[in-house]
Amino acid sequence: MRIDLTPLTEPSGDLLPVEIVERNGAGHPDSICDHLTEALSRELTHRYLDTFGRILHYNVDKALLWDGCSEPAFGGGRITQPMEIFLAGRAISQCGE
Numbered sequence: 001m002r003i004d005l006t007p008l009t010e011p012s013g014d015l016l017p018v019e020i021v022e023r024n025g026a027g028h029p030d031s032i033c034d035h036l037t038e039a040l041s042r043e044l045t046h047r048y049l050d051t052f053g054r055i056l057h058y059n060v061d062k063a064l065l066w067d068g069c070s071e072p073a074f075g076g077g078r079i080t081q082p083m084e085i086f087l088a089g090r091a092i093s094q095c096g097e
Contacts, residue, residue: 029067032065033064033065033085034063036085036087037061037062037063037087041058044058044060044091056095058091058092059090060087060091063086063088064085066083066084066085067083068082068083068084
């Protein structure tokens with residue numbers, strides 16, 4: 001296999017005339033996952049400070065949102081199966097000094 005090491009000739013993003021930004025609303029799955037992983041990170045930080053007096057290493061930035069089911073109706077509807085959210089990563093539970 002041969003790898004092409006030719007330098008890129010396209011301008012960087014800050015030199016382009018237009019920038020396209022994706023904005024997700026509060027109910028978007030990406031926004032929900034981002035908020036939950038951020039909340040988990042904050043809670044873990046507080047727990048580490050309370051337990052060990054310092055923040056230990058952790059990575060809790062993975063989330064999977066498994067969509068549920070609903071029966072939509074004009075002016076309402078009902079949820080027949082709620083969504084499930086899985087937060088993943090790694091965190092230290094002991095500090096051996």
